Every structure is written in C-alpha cells, then in structure tokens.
Amino acid sequence: MSENALRPSPISPTVDFDADGVQHGFLRLPYSRDDSAWGSVMIPLTVIRNGKGPVALLTGGNHGDEYEGPIALFDLARSLKAEDVSGTVIIVPAMNYPAFLAGTRTSPIDKGNLNRSFPGRPDSTVTQKIADYFQRDLLPRADVVLDFHSGGRTLDFLPFCAAHILPDKDQEGRAFELVKAFSAPYSMKMLEIDAVGMYDTAAEEMGKVFITTELGGGGTATAKSAGIAKRGVINVLRHAGIVTGSAEVTPTTWLDMPDGNCFSFAEEDGLIEPVFDLGEEVGEGAIVARIYPTGRTGAAPREIRAKMGGILCARHFPGLVKAGDCVVVIAVVVS
Structure with missing residues (x-):
C-alpha cells in the first residue's frame, strides 16, 4: 500500500x-488563507440515488474556463428527480x-491544472488534494464517467464527444457506445498529446467507461x-x-485522430491569420495558418x-500566438 493511501483525504x-x-x-x-484562517473550499455537488444500480459520475469545470459542462450539470442537478433514476448519479x-x-484554466490558488494532477496527493496543494479525492473516493464508486470539456479561452473546437482507443477492447467498445448515445x-x-496525469487516464486505468467532450471554446458557451x-x-x-426513457439520437459524423x-x-x-475555418476540408501540405511577426x-x-x-476540428482562438501553442488540429472522417 502506498504512503498516500495510508493518509486520509482532508476533503469531507x-x-x-x-x-x-x-x-x-x-x-x-479545508484551506487556511489570509482572509479565512479556518476557511474551506466548498465544491458544490449533487447526489441523486434510487436504490441499487449503476453509478454515473458527471463532471465539469475540470478546467475553469470551459462552460458547457457546468451549464448542463447545474441544470441537471436542479431538474433530475429521484423517481426517474435507477442507481446513482453524482454531479x-x-x-x-x-x-x-x-x-481560468488552472487554479488561482496554486496554478494547478487539475486534469494533469492525477492521482493527486492528500498532503499537497489544493489541486492535488482535489485530484486525490476523486482518485480514491469518487472514481471507485462510478461505473460510467462523463467529463465535459471545451476549448476554454485558447482553443475552439467542432462540437464532439470522444473516447480513447484502449488496450481493453470491451472497455473501449462500451465507451464508444456511450459516445454514440x-x-x-x-x-x-x-x-491525447500527453495522457500522463489525466483524469481520463485515472478513470480508464480503473476499468471505468469514460467519455469526454470538446464542445466549442473561446472562453464562453453558445446556445x-x-x-x-x-x-x-x-x-x-x-x-x-440509469435514467428512464430513450436517448434522442441524431446523426453524427465520426472522426479519428x-x-x-x-x-x-x-x-x-x-x-x-487562419486560412481555414472549423469543419472545412484541408489537404495535406495546405497552408492552414500564417503567423506574422509583430515587431516590425x-x-x-x-x-x-x-x-x-x-477536416479542421480545432484551432487556436486568440489572435496572438506564442511559440509552442497548438495552432490547428486536423481529424479524418471515418465511416
């Protein structure tokens, strides 16, 4: 047993x-700070349970400047009724x-990127403590995990739901069935550019059926x-x-990276200067963007x-870029 596992989480x-x-x-x-010596970070959550059954863990705001998930989940938390549930929904x-x-994408307290902080530590920074609690207490409860993302202030995406290619093909197949749904x-x-330390990876390594999204960007949401x-x-x-009723399935275009x-x-x-807009077809070798030096x-x-x-599925959002910024992402349409 690891040293971390022997230490209790400070989160209650x-x-x-x-x-x-x-x-x-x-x-x-608990978070002791200048304006509150015995203060706390209070992370809102809702639990809706109706007997035994599968457990869904639904999360948003993994990055703080991505808003579609929080909108959907604050709305679901106020509207979903226990009588419509078979099992448990953790929101x-x-x-x-x-x-x-x-x-902001990262925490203003410790600059922690929660989605790169797993498995976390119970005795470290605020972000590490949040990751540790999800790793040890919430993810083990779940059968299905949906973590909402969008592009935040620096990227813009075609609206997609996603899962990863996994060694366990049964786990992978169940994830892509949820993507389809x-x-x-x-x-x-x-x-992923780098999957180490991700919430996604933590869930998948536990055998959970994990899906995610990228639903827009620019640091806002649209209708x-x-x-x-x-x-x-x-x-x-x-x-x-987990919830009664049939999924309202509409046509989707499948993409591969x-x-x-x-x-x-x-x-x-x-x-x-963008040369293509989201969703447009791009040929190999085509100019997808121009970067003008601004000093003269x-x-x-x-x-x-x-x-x-x-097709162009993601692009840098602000008008100015820095060396190392992702400029565009291209995906292939698959049947």
Whole structure:
C-alpha cells in the first residue's frame, strides 16, 4: 500500500452517497488563507440515488474556463428527480472550483491544472488534494464517467464527444457506445498529446467507461453548444439504464485522430491569420495558418502547413500566438 493511501483525504462530503433521494451539498476542503484562517473550499455537488444500480459520475469545470459542462450539470442537478433514476448519479459541475470562480484554466490558488494532477496527493496543494479525492473516493464508486470539456479561452473546437482507443477492447467498445448515445454533431476517436496525469487516464486505468467532450471554446458557451451538452448528458444516462426513457439520437459524423500529425504548433510568437475555418476540408501540405511577426512591418509571415489531410476540428482562438501553442488540429472522417 502506498504512503498516500495510508493518509486520509482532508476533503469531507456533506452528503451521504448511500442515501436514497436528492441531496445538494459540498465537498469541503479545508484551506487556511489570509482572509479565512479556518476557511474551506466548498465544491458544490449533487447526489441523486434510487436504490441499487449503476453509478454515473458527471463532471465539469475540470478546467475553469470551459462552460458547457457546468451549464448542463447545474441544470441537471436542479431538474433530475429521484423517481426517474435507477442507481446513482453524482454531479460535480465544477471540479476545480477555484479555477471555475476565477474563469481560468488552472487554479488561482496554486496554478494547478487539475486534469494533469492525477492521482493527486492528500498532503499537497489544493489541486492535488482535489485530484486525490476523486482518485480514491469518487472514481471507485462510478461505473460510467462523463467529463465535459471545451476549448476554454485558447482553443475552439467542432462540437464532439470522444473516447480513447484502449488496450481493453470491451472497455473501449462500451465507451464508444456511450459516445454514440451522447449524439454530438461529431464523435471522435481521440488522441491525447500527453495522457500522463489525466483524469481520463485515472478513470480508464480503473476499468471505468469514460467519455469526454470538446464542445466549442473561446472562453464562453453558445446556445447551440450548451444545448448539445444538456441533451447529451441525458442521452448518456438513458443509454446506461440509469435514467428512464430513450436517448434522442441524431446523426453524427465520426472522426479519428490517427497520430501526432493531427497537431500543428507555432514555432514563434506572432499574429495568427487562419486560412481555414472549423469543419472545412484541408489537404495535406495546405497552408492552414500564417503567423506574422509583430515587431516590425514588411516581414513575411511564417506559413503553417497541414501534415495530413482531413477536416479542421480545432484551432487556436486568440489572435496572438506564442511559440509552442497548438495552432490547428486536423481529424479524418471515418465511416
């Protein structure tokens, strides 16, 4: 047993996960600070239970500047009734609550990126403590995990639901069935740049059926993207047999990110000119963006070319880029 496992989590829930009915409460994390010596971070959550059955863990706000998930989950927490549930639904609309309140990707307390902090530690920073609690207390309860994401302030995506290619093909297949049920306009076989420390990886390594989304970006939500999130989460719960009713399935376009050639990165700072918009077809070798140096006029822009053909599924959002920023992501349409 690891040293971490021997230390209790400082987080205490104000709800009883084994009690039937609807409970609205908090995950209370003690946090001593200048303005509150015995203060706490109070992470809102709702637990809806109706007898034995499968457990769904629904999360948003893993990054604090992504809003479709919190919108869908705050709405679900107020509207879902216990009599419509068979099993348990655990709803955490804003996992990284300090980041959510600040509207930032990472925590303003410790600069922690929650989605790169797993398995976490019970004796470290606030973000590490949140990760540890999910790792040891919430993920083990779940059968199905849906973690909402979008592009935040720095990326914009075609709206898709996604799962990962996994060694366990039965686990992978069940995940992609949930992706299909979510019924976003696009469905993705997703490749991560670096999966180490991710919430996704923690859930998948436990054998959980894990799906995620990218539903827009630019640090805001739209009526369309919020609607996709709200319909999708109910569809997932219905498909999993946790909520009564049939999923409202609509046509989806399946996409694949086959390898690292999907990604193109800036190699210098500058002003970005997009050449293609989201959803447009891109040929291998095509110029997908130009980056203009901003220190003086008259200099030629650096051209960013596609390493593969496909459709543009993500792009850098702000008008200025820095060296190392992801500029575009291309995916391949699959049947």
